[in-house]
Amino acid sequence: MRSGRSGTRAANLPAAVLVFILLVFWQASAMKLDAAYILPSPTQILRKLYELRGPLFTAHLPATMRVVGISLAISVVLGAGLAVLMEESEACAHALYPLVIASQTIPTTALAPLFVLWFGYSVWSKVLVSVLFTFFPITITVYDGFRSVRTEMKELMFTFGASRAQVFFKLKVPAVLPAFFSAMKMAVPLSVVGAAIGEWLGAQSGLGYFSRRMMTQLDGAGVFAPVILLSASALILTGIVAVLERWFVYWRGDV
Amino acid sequence: MTAKEETLLAGEGEPCALEFRDVRFQYDSEDFSIIDRLSFRVRKGEFVSVIGASGCGKSTVFRLVNRLLVPAEGTILVNGEPVTGKNQCCGYMPQQDLLFPWRTVAENVRLPMEIRGTFTMEEMERKTEEALRSVGLDGWGNKAPKELSGGMRQRAAFARTLLTGQDLLLLDEPFSALDYLTRVSMREWLLKQWEKERKTVLFITHDVEEAIFLSTRILAAEASPVTHLRSVDVPLPYPRTIKSLAEPEAIRLKEALIGLLRRQERADRPQDDAAGGGAS
Numbered sequence: 001m002r003s004g005r006s007g008t009r010a011a012n013l014p015a016a017v018l019v020f021i022l023l024v025f026w027q028a029s030a031m032k033l034d035a036a037y038i039l040p041s042p043t044q045i046l047r048k049l050y051e052l053r054g055p056l057f058t059a060h061l062p063a064t065m066r067v068v069g070i071s072l073a074i075s076v077v078l079g080a081g082l083a084v085l086m087e088e089s090e091a092c093a094h095a096l097y098p099l100v101i102a103s104q105t106i107p108t109t110a111l112a113p114l115f116v117l118w119f120g121y122s123v124w125s126k127v128l129v130s131v132l133f134t135f136f137p138i139t140i141t142v143y144d145g146f147r148s149v150r151t152e153m154k155e156l157m158f159t160f161g162a163s164r165a166q167v168f169f170k171l172k173v174p175a176v177l178p179a180f181f182s183a184m185k186m187a188v189p190l191s192v193v194g195a196a197i198g199e200w201l202g203a204q205s206g207l208g209y210f211s212r213r214m215m216t217q218l219d220g221a222g223v224f225a226p227v228i229l230l231s232a233s234a235l236i237l238t239g240i241v242a243v244l245e246r247w248f249v250y251w252r253g254d255v
Numbered sequence: 256m257t258a259k260e261e262t263l264l265a266g267e268g269e270p271c272a273l274e275f276r277d278v279r280f281q282y283d284s285e286d287f288s289i290i291d292r293l294s295f296r297v298r299k300g301e302f303v304s305v306i307g308a309s310g311c312g313k314s315t316v317f318r319l320v321n322r323l324l325v326p327a328e329g330t331i332l333v334n335g336e337p338v339t340g341k342n343q344c345c346g347y348m349p350q351q352d353l354l355f356p357w358r359t360v361a362e363n364v365r366l367p368m369e370i371r372g373t374f375t376m377e378e379m380e381r382k383t384e385e386a387l388r389s390v391g392l393d394g395w396g397n398k399a400p401k402e403l404s405g406g407m408r409q410r411a412a413f414a415r416t417l418l419t420g421q422d423l424l425l426l427d428e429p430f431s432a433l434d435y436l437t438r439v440s441m442r443e444w445l446l447k448q449w450e451k452e453r454k455t456v457l458f459i460t461h462d463v464e465e466a467i468f469l470s471t472r473i474l475a476a477e478a479s480p481v482t483h484l485r486s487v488d489v490p491l492p493y494p495r496t497i498k499s500l501a502e503p504e505a506i507r508l509k510e511a512l513i514g515l516l517r518r519q520e521r522a523d524r525p526q527d528d529a530a531g532g533g534a535s
Binding site: 152153156157158159160161162166170171175177 | 321322323343345346347349353355356357367369371399401419
């Protein structure tokens with residue numbers, strides 16, 4: 001395990017170097033262009049982030065995180081719930097699978113203004129956008145996880161005389177955990193993006209809303225500052241999921 | 256030999272460990288019955304190997320006993336009781352160990368008891384410990400399955416099979432995935448276990464030598480579809496060692512059985528070709 005992790009760290013080095021080079025290039029071109037409303041430099045963005053730390057960290061970040069939290073909770077219950085339904089009932093699978101796929105053809109961003117009409121500027125219009133982004137990868141990945149539980153293991157449980165519930169809790173649930181965590185690692189950044197888009201389209205607070213307001217003031221650095229915060233929070237949340245995964249799925253890759 | 260055996264069986268008062276009566280089974284995807292009016296018996300305490308070419312239906316026989324498949328016709332009796340309804344009647348050990356990686360070795364071994372749900376935690380722990388000791392895995396209970404070697408994993412799987420509490424054990428090529436040396440020592444180990452536990456064992460293998468080494472009796476699937484199993488007694492005394500296979504009887508028996516299986520192979524091939532030609 002330890003060697004694996006230090007291995008990843010070494011593997012991350014080229015990426016870090018590349019990011020650094022890109023930042024230097026960005027800084028140089030922004031300084032040459034010298035038009036912060038079009039292309040703010042990284043240092044300008046960081047300075048802006050510091051200047052606006054009050055409203056950003058006390059009002060807008062918590063507002064967005066609230067949307068992210070609620071939509072992740074709903075997406076996990078809805079996504080995993082649908083996957084369980086489809087796994088345990090073939091009729092449900094036939095009925096739901098096409099609907100779940102079809103839900104992804106909805107251009108959520110285009111419909112979002114309608115959500116604002118339905119729910120007003122409340123948290124729920126953003127939650128709806130975010131959930132529509134998020135539940136799909138959870139449902140599909142967890143469902144595929146269930147599908148790939150080894151038939152031989154299910155048969156072995158049957159020969160022990162296991163009931164359906166025992167097969168579910170003693171075999172399927174643990175076996176599907178790796179897929180569930182993969183799904184969460186996809187879902188977390190999507191929920192942050194979804195929340196930001198929801199706020200962009202109609203809100204009174206939140207990082208997406210703040211970024212848009214800075215746009216109207218032609219404050220380039222002010223547009224970027226909350227975006228940086230959005231990315232950072234998505235990274236941190238994904239990191240937390242990865243830690244939880246290592247904790248719960250200590251046996252990953254042993255099947 | 257078969258007639259003598261029939262009278263011997265008829266004379267016995269106690270029911271057979273396993274009996275097939277005119278069992279027929281057909282897969283949905285096939286237009287013939289792979290098992291057709293098959294009858295055979297296994298006495299209590301016997302070690303019986305089922306041999307046959309791959310795909311001849313010997314695994315199907317197993318899946319019928321452990322109710323993964325349901326016969327179209329006929330009756331299967333275990334200890335004189337027809338196998339129907341909910342209750343399992345045999346301990347099944349599959350080809351792969353199928354130890355769950357999220358459970359420790361001990362947790363894997365006690366799984367059948369957990370599922371039956373009639374044991375207290377202390378009983379389960381005591382029985383698990385006993386079973387692990389009996390298969391030589393004393394002190395390995397808290398390890399993850401991946402920390403065990405292939406042979407040790409199979410022994411853990413065998414301990415798990417024992418803890419189903421059944422007297423009839425179905426072992427489906429349990430050593431086929433192991434390397435040769437491990438396989439040889441696992442065979443000797445299994446014989447010792449059988450002599451100790453006095454269970455009835457039905458063992459599938461495609462390895463004629465393995466069948467001769469282990470069994471009191473061999474059931475050979477001569478033809479596919481399986482309409483009968485030819486019963487051949489193995490005239491070697493127990494305890495057996497790897498040297499037993501060098502006895503003249505063992506060598507004669509091996510040649511006879513291989514001849515039998517190859518006849519089937521030859522009989523099958525032209526038939527396949529004819530069917531292929533007819534279809535095109």
